[in-house]
Amino acid sequence: MRNIVVTGGAGFIGSNFVHYVVKTQPDVFVTVLDKLTYAGNERNIDGLPKDRYKLVVGDICDAKLVDNLLDNADAVVHYAAESHNDNSLNDPSPFVQTNLIGTYTLIEAARKKGVRFHHISTDEVYGDLPLRDVDGNGESFTDTTPYNPSSPYSSTKAGSDLLVRAWVRSFGLKATISNCSNNYGPYQHIEKFIPRQITNLISGIRPKLYGSGENVRDWIHTNDHSSAVWKILEEGRIGETYLIGADGEKNNKEVIKLLLKLFGKSPDDFDLVVDRPGHDLRYAIDSSKLRTELGWTPEFTDFEKGIEETINWYKGNKDWWKPQKAEVEAKYALSGQ
Numbered sequence: 616m617r618n619i620v621v622t623g624g625a626g627f628i629g630s631n632f633v634h635y636v637v638k639t640q641p642d643v644f645v646t647v648l649d650k651l652t653y654a655g656n657e658r659n660i661d662g663l664p665k666d667r668y669k670l671v672v673g674d675i676c677d678a679k680l681v682d683n684l685l686d687n688a689d690a691v692v693h694y695a696a697e698s699h700n701d702n703s704l705n706d707p708s709p710f711v712q713t714n715l716i717g718t719y720t721l722i723e724a725a726r727k728k729g730v731r732f733h734h735i736s737t738d739e740v741y742g743d744l745p746l747r748d749v750d751g752n753g754e755s756f757t758d759t760t761p762y763n764p765s766s767p768y769s770s771t772k773a774g775s776d777l778l779v780r781a782w783v784r785s786f787g788l789k790a791t792i793s794n795c796s797n798n799y800g801p802y803q804h805i806e807k808f809i810p811r812q813i814t815n816l817i818s819g820i821r822p823k824l825y826g827s828g829e830n831v832r833d834w835i836h837t838n839d840h841s842s843a844v845w846k847i848l849e850e851g852r853i854g855e856t857y858l859i860g861a862d863g864e865k866n867n868k869e870v871i872k873l874l875l876k877l878f879g880k881s882p883d884d885f886d887l888v889v890d891r892p893g894h895d896l897r898y899a900i901d902s903s904k905l906r907t908e909l910g911w912t913p914e915f916t917d918f919e920k921g922i923e924e925t926i927n928w929y930k931g932n933k934d935w936w937k938p939q940k941a942e943v944e945a946k947y948a949l950s951g952q
Contacts, residue, residue, distance in 0.1 A: 616643060618644050618646070618687055618688050618689050619636070619644075619645055619688065620645075620692070621636075621647050621691075621694060622649070622691065622692070622717075623655070623694035624647030624648065624660065624694065625647055625655040625656055625657055625660055626649065626656075626695070627659075627798070627804060628694055629649070631802060631838060631840070631841055632694065632840075632845075633647060633668060635838060636845065637668060643667075645667065645669075646668070646688070647668060647669070647670045647671065648671050648675065649670065649672065650672070650675070651672050653804075654699075656802070656935075658935060659802045671684065676713070676717045676720050682727075685724045685725060688728075688730050689731060690730060690731040690732070690733065690848060691721060692844060693734050693735055694735045695717060697709045697768065697771075698768060699768065700766050700768050701806075701950070701952075703767035703768035704893075710771045714775050715771050715775055718775035718778055722778060722790070723782075725790070726782055726787075729789070732791075733844065733848050734776065734779045734790060735793060735795070736775070736776050737769065737795060738794050738796050738858070739769035739772065740764050740769055740773035741756045741760045741763060741764075742765055743895035744896065744898065745897065746897055747897075753897070754899070755900060756794070756899060756901060757858065758858055758904060766893060776792055776856075783853065790854070791848070791856070792855075792856040793856070794900075795835065795840050795859040795860070796835050796860040797832040797835065797898065798834075798840055799835075799922070800837035800838065800925055800928075801925065801928040801932075804939075805939060806946075808867065809874075809922070809925065810925075811947075812871060813925065813929045814929055814936055814940055816880070817929060817933070822871050822885040824885050824888065826890030828867045829868065830866060830896055831864055831866045831896070831897035832867070833862075833898050834861070835859065835863055836861070836913070836921045839913040840859055843859040843911050843913075847905070847909065857902075857905045857908075858902050860899075860900025860902040862916075864899055873922060874926070888952040
């Protein structure tokens with residue numbers, strides 16, 4: 616693969632993937648297709664060598680634009696999505712448009728042109744799991760777990776997964792799918808849980824914890840997500856789904872307390888806020904298929920160290936997030952969060 620199109624490549628996870636490819640694959644040229652909504656930021660890929668990538672500002676639902684971009688592409692890596700649960704509860708329509716119609720537009724173009732396609736999805740399509748028992752036992756998601764989405768966001772992502780699967784079976788689309796656990800790291804929008812609390816603490820605002828804080832997420836550093844996606848793109852079997860995770864289960868209260876510790880604050884120096892409707896209880900990924908079949912292993916296995924590095928990034932890039940901070944907090948205040 617010499618030329619790849621990365622949709623949503625100016626967003627959080629997509630831009631980190633673009634950085635990863637430019638750094639590790641010197642013969643690959645990246646075309647970033649991004650609508651530059653509030654969640655996309657051209658600065659996320661600023662500073663990369665200009666001869667290694669180009670940014671095309673456009674909509675993945677624009678069939679003519681997508682067709683033109685795929686004329687010279689060897690592969691598409693599809694990150695673009697509306698992805699914030701709270702936003703999907705307030706207005707589901709952009710999620711239907713981007714996550715379903717946008718994915719359809721891309722796979723149709725990839726099918727017609729014979730382009731390799733990799734679809735980025737989420738563990739949230741599987742719904743949620745019970746908390747682990749007192750001995751630490753509990754099930755994890757696998758690629759055979761039935762879909763059970765609980766929000767407009769996760770249901771439209773589930774729908775997009777099923778579209779890709781159907782196009783593989785019905786039309787021979789050369790596609791793979793990956794479902795990843797919750798990402799953290801640089802360039803993440805401050806409406807999300809970890810960067811919101813980090814920027815709260817930097818700004819002298821007490822962190823906010825949904826409900827009781829018992830909800831568990833399986834955290835993975837975004838660089839590990841990137842390396843896994845590239846491994847699947849190169850070596851994954853067509854038609855297969857691979858789950859990406861780094862055994863990083865933490866409940867939200869544990870994350871808040873770790874952040875407070877790293878900022879030298881009291882472990883109880885946070886505010887409880889209203890829980891979100893239908894808040895999934897626990898996510899957990901079984902990534903053994905990816906590890907055994909393709910030989911992938913995560914690099915960032917020390918969560919505290921990864922969080923410390925993430926804190927340092929937000930401390931060093933205040934001009935990146937400060938202009939949005941007041942608006943984000945005002946929006947949360949309206950919902951009691």
